Amino acid sequence: MIxxxxxxxxxxxxGAPMIEIRELHxxxxxxxxxxxxxxxxxxxxxxxxxxxSGSGKSTLIRCINRLEEHQKGRIVVDGIELxxxxxxxxxxxxxxGMVFQHFNLFPHLTILDNLTLGxxxxxxxPKKQAEEAAMHYLEKVHIAEQAKKYPGQLxxxxxxxxxxxxxLCMNPKVMLFDEPTSALDPEMIKEVLDVMIDxxxxxxxxxxxxxxxxFARSVAHRVLFMDYxxxxxxxxxxxxxxxxxxxxxxxxxxxxxH
Amino acid sequence: xxxxxxxxxxxxxxxxxxxxxxxxxxxxxxxxxxxxSILTILTVYLLWKIVPxxxxxxxxxxxxxxxxEQCRAGDGACWSIITRNIRFIxxxxxxxxxxxxxxxxxxxxxxxxxxxxxxxxxxxxxGYAWIAGLFAMGLLMKGGVFGLTSVESTQWGxxxxxxxxxxxxxxxAYPLGVVLALGRQSKMPIVKxxxxxxxxxxxxxxxxxxxxxSSVIFPLFLPEGITINKILRAQxxxxxxxxxxxxxxxxxxxxxxxxxxxxxxESLGLNYFLTMRLIxxxxxxxxxxxxxxxxxxxxxxxxxxxxxIALYDVLKTTQSALSNPLWMGYSKEAYLFLAILYFLGxxxxxxxxxxxxxxxxxxx
Numbered sequence: 001m002i003x004x005x006x007x008x009x010x011x012x013x014x015g016a017p018m019i020e021i022r023e024l025h026x027x028x029x030x031x032x033x034x035x036x037x038x039x040x041x042x043x044x045x046x047x048x049x050x051x052x053s054g055s056g057k058s059t060l061i062r063c064i065n066r067l068e069e070h071q072k073g074r075i076v077v078d079g080i081e082l083x084x085x086x087x088x089x090x091x092x093x094x095x096x097g098m099v100f101q102h103f104n105l106f107p108h109l110t111i112l113d114n115l116t117l118g119x120x121x122x123x124x125x126p127k128k129q130a131e132e133a134a135m136h137y138l139e140k141v142h143i144a145e146q147a148k149k150y151p152g153q154l155x156x157x158x159x160x161x162x163x164x165x166x167x168l169c170m171n172p173k174v175m176l177f178d179e180p181t182s183a184l185d186p187e188m189i190k191e192v193l194d195v196m197i198d199x200x201x202x203x204x205x206x207x208x209x210x211x212x213x214x215f216a217r218s219v220a221h222r223v224l225f226m227d228y229x230x231x232x233x234x235x236x237x238x239x240x241x242x243x244x245x246x247x248x249x250x251x252x253x254x255x256x257x258h
Numbered sequence: 259x260x261x262x263x264x265x266x267x268x269x270x271x272x273x274x275x276x277x278x279x280x281x282x283x284x285x286x287x288x289x290x291x292x293x294x295s296i297l298t299i300l301t302v303y304l305l306w307k308i309v310p311x312x313x314x315x316x317x318x319x320x321x322x323x324x325x326x327e328q329c330r331a332g333d334g335a336c337w338s339i340i341t342r343n344i345r346f347i348x349x350x351x352x353x354x355x356x357x358x359x360x361x362x363x364x365x366x367x368x369x370x371x372x373x374x375x376x377x378x379x380x381x382x383x384x385g386y387a388w389i390a391g392l393f394a395m396g397l398l399m400k401g402g403v404f405g406l407t408s409v410e411s412t413q414w415g416x417x418x419x420x421x422x423x424x425x426x427x428x429x430x431a432y433p434l435g436v437v438l439a440l441g442r443q444s445k446m447p448i449v450k451x452x453x454x455x456x457x458x459x460x461x462x463x464x465x466x467x468x469x470x471x472s473s474v475i476f477p478l479f480l481p482e483g484i485t486i487n488k489i490l491r492a493q494x495x496x497x498x499x500x501x502x503x504x505x506x507x508x509x510x511x512x513x514x515x516x517x518x519x520x521x522x523x524e525s526l527g528l529n530y531f532l533t534m535r536l537i538x539x540x541x542x543x544x545x546x547x548x549x550x551x552x553x554x555x556x557x558x559x560x561x562x563x564x565x566x567i568a569l570y571d572v573l574k575t576t577q578s579a580l581s582n583p584l585w586m587g588y589s590k591e592a593y594l595f596l597a598i599l600y601f602l603g604x605x606x607x608x609x610x611x612x613x614x615x616x617x618x619x620x621x622x
Contacts (some may be wrong), residue, residue, distance in 0.1 A: 067521050086529075094527030104522035108540050108618075117536060118526035170526060 018043045018078060018174055018205050019064060025072035026059060033059050034070070035229035041174070046206045048216035048237075051226035052252060057209045060226070061176045064207070065096040078173055094122050097167030097175040101183050103159040105151035111138070111162050112147040118170045130169070137165040141195050157188030161195050168199075175199065177208040211256055217241060225249045326584045339588040340595045343579040347595075350415020350570040356407060360418040363395040367421060375610060377617060411489050415570030417599070419489070423561040423571065424603070427496040428554050434497065435504025436543070440534065442509055453505070460502035465560055468495040473567040492564045500557040507549045511542035544618050551611035555604045572599065 019041040026034040033056045041047060049057045062068040063075060066082050066089045075082045077092045106114050115134035119125040125133070138144040141161040143154075151159055160180060167175060177196070181189045193215050200206060200219045210216065216223050217237045224234040227248050233240075244250045288298045319334025322341060329336035340347065349357050370391045373379055399418065402408035414422075441453035460468075472491040480486065515538055523533040543550075562573040570578070576592050579585060 065525055067525065090527050090529055093525055096525070098521075098525035100518060100522065102518055104516075104518035106519065106522065106537055106541075108544070118528070121532050121536065122527040166526075 016079065017041055018045070019207075020076040021064075021073070022075075023073040024060075024063065024070050024075065026056075026063065026068065026070045033229050034063070037073070037229075037231060039224075039231065041205065041207060043173075044203045044205055045222070046200055046204075046220050047208070047222050047224060048220040049207065049209045049224045049226060050211060050213070050216065050252070050256075051232075055226040056229040057226045058178050061178055061207055061209055064174075064176060065093050065098055067098075090122075094118075094170060095173045097170060097172035099160070099163050099167055099175065099177045099180050101179040103151070103156070103163045103183075105159055105163055105166070107151050110148055110150055111143075111154070114151065114162065115166050115169045118166070123170065134165070134169055137168045138162075140168070140198070141165045142191075155188060156184045157191045160184065160188075160192045164192075164195055164199070174205045174207065177206065177210065179209050179211075181210065181212060213241070213257060225252065227252070329588070335591050336588045337591055337595075339579065339585045339591050343582075343585065346416075347572065347575045347579055348416045349418065350575045351413045352415065352418075353407065353409060353413065356401075356409065359398040359401070359406065359409075360414075360416075363398040364418055364421065366391050366395055366398075367425065375613075377614075411487055414489065416575045417572045419564075419569060420561055420571045420573075422489070423493055423496060423564065424558045426493055427500060427561065428557060430497045431500035431557065432504055432550070432554075434501035436508050436539065438501060438505035439508035439512060442505065443512060457502045457505050460499055461506070465495070465499050465563055466566060468499055469563060469567050471495070488567065489569065492567060492569060496557065496561060499560075500553065503553045503557075504550060507546050507553060508542065510549070511544075511546035512538065514545050515542055544615075547611050547615050547618075551608060555607050558603055558607065559600060572596065 017040040019039070021037055021039040024034050024037040025032070035056075037060060039060075049060065051057050059068055063070050063082075064077060070082075078095055080088050080092050082089060082092060105111075106117070109117065112131065112134055115137065116127070116130040119130040119133065120127060123130075135144055135147065138147055141164055143158055143161050143165070146154060146158065146162075151162065154162065164175075164180075180196070181192050184192065189212070193212060196206075196208070196215070197219060206219075208215070208220075220237050222234050223237050223240040225232045225240075225244075225246075225248070232246050232248055233244065235245075240249075241253065244253055289295045314334070316335050319332060320337055321329050321332050321334065322337045324332075324336075324338045325342075326336075326338065329338050345354070345357055349360050352360055370388055373387070374384060397403065397406070399414060400409060400411070438453050438457060441449050442457065444450045444453070469492055472495040473488060476491060477485065519537055519541070520533065523537040528536065562571055564571050565574045565577075573596060576596050580589055580592050
């Protein structure tokens with residue numbers, strides 16, 4: 001399955017990058033969590049970010065839809081620069097899908113209502129159309145039969161798949177994944193990764209923070225290693241895993257690959 | 259490979275007689291230790307001493323439709339103080355020949371409340387029904403049009419006044435309290451400081467002092483010739499007071515919502531108001547149903563404090579009936595009746611909150 005995935009072209013595609021990050025700095029109080037990040041993400045490109053905890057990888061992708069505010073540098077998403085302009089922020093958020101470690105489904109709404117909420121209220125899609133689209137995406141993540149249930153009645157893996165479908169309902173141009181499988185029991189990780197691989201096959205632009213190196217190897221165009229708020233190195237998965245350049249990367253890989 | 263199954267005698271499978279049925283229940287719950295046995299016997303003795311005499315007083319020897327002289331001749335309860343004065347207790351100084359008007363107004367209110375109990379009825383037309391109903395109630399109380407004699411609000415009193423203060427007080431205080439709670443969480447410093455100041459100032463004074471202020475001090479600041487209706491002023495004081503308490507309870511609910519819920523809503527592109535309305539408040543308000551209903555119940559009872567600014571609510575009209583020399587000395591009966599009235603109101607509120615909680619908890 002995974003081998004069918006083609007990785008040609010996308011990374012080299014011409015035109016303005018989907019996401020452009022320049023000299024990005026962020027502090028949490030005194031703590032300098034992002035120390036000058038430069039990153040271009042092209043359309044249909046798939047990037048995996050890994051690194052030890054506290055390295056700033058989650059903070060970086062949370063800056064991309066302004067869940068965190070950056071203090072220096074610039075982030076441009078699909079031609080819109082993220083500033084304090086709340087209208088722009090909402091526009092960017094509607095175009096950028098986000099999947100969280102802890103799913104963050106809305107527990108008081110049914111699965112179907114979780115999915116249609118964004119389209120109904122942000123996109124002003126008619127109800128019938130929104131529900132049809134929601135059912136389409138639920139089928140895609142193999143969970144359509146649960147549409148009338150509440151999130152609390154589903155397993156972790158199912159909830160995460162619903163969360164992915166919820167983001168897809170907004171027809172995002174980019175999908176951000178913040179450690180999507182870290183809170184899951186081992187036997188549920190595969191069902192979520194399979195859904196993400198399907199997404200990759202369709203050419204979705206993705207940035208994934210994960211420690212699932214098998215996923216990185218088969219899906220990513222580029223793997224980035226972050227440590228102490230910097231991107232230490234980034235390369236194609238083949239090069240990255242075979243010939244890591246930096247000592248820190250080698251150490252990290254030896255630790256997580258055993 | 260033959261297995262022998264020992265068949266049990268059905269009699270021996272049954273539990274022993276002493277552990278089932280009424281006898282078993284009593285042994286398990288009432289006499290399972292020496293201490294509990296003593297408590298049980300003591301309680302039964304007390305009930306024996308209290309209940310039969312009460313029934314005798316309240317029902318067997320009581321008089322229901324008699325004059326006060328006949329009452330004084332008998333031993334039992336004199337419910338006649340209620341039945342003979344019921345119209346004054348319920349309607350106060352509202353013109354005697356017009357009593358059907360507040361009665362109809364109350365019936366409209368009860369019908370609307372009863373209809374609103376069912377959440378399936380919470381549609382647009384119920385909103386219109388409430389607006390029309392409130393308009394009709396105001397018209398019935400005030401009069402002056404359609405051939406109804408005009409009745410000054412100073413003549414309003416009794417149960418309609420209590421209900422007016424309670425229903426408007428609670429329905430206005432709740433949304434105001436929610437707004438204050440959100441304001442207290444606001445990132446805008448001015449809004450936040452104003453809300454904190456308001457909540458702390460109001461919570462720092464007793465309701466009675468607010469009522470005094472509204473009736474005595476507030477008019478001093480008004481330009482000469484302008485007066486604001488006394489009932490309205492008391493109403494506003496009750497609303498402002500209750501809202502501060504609701505705000506703090508709602509804040510507790512807001513704090514129970516994880517950051518993830520805000521982030522998920524924001525990352526869908528929902529703005530602040532939609533996030534609050536669709537995601538945060540539905541969850542937060544559901545959590546705080548029990549404490550908010552406690553506040554609403556105590557606010558309902560606190561409306562009786564308007565007595566001190568000489569408004570004739572149902573407590574005051576009952577007291578007035580008692581001060582009639584004919585009926586003096588029957589305060590037991592009068593206050594019991596009043597307690598039942600208030601209990602019905604409070605109990606139906608707590609009952610409804612439990613029903614609401616149960617319905618809402620169906621959703622995860």
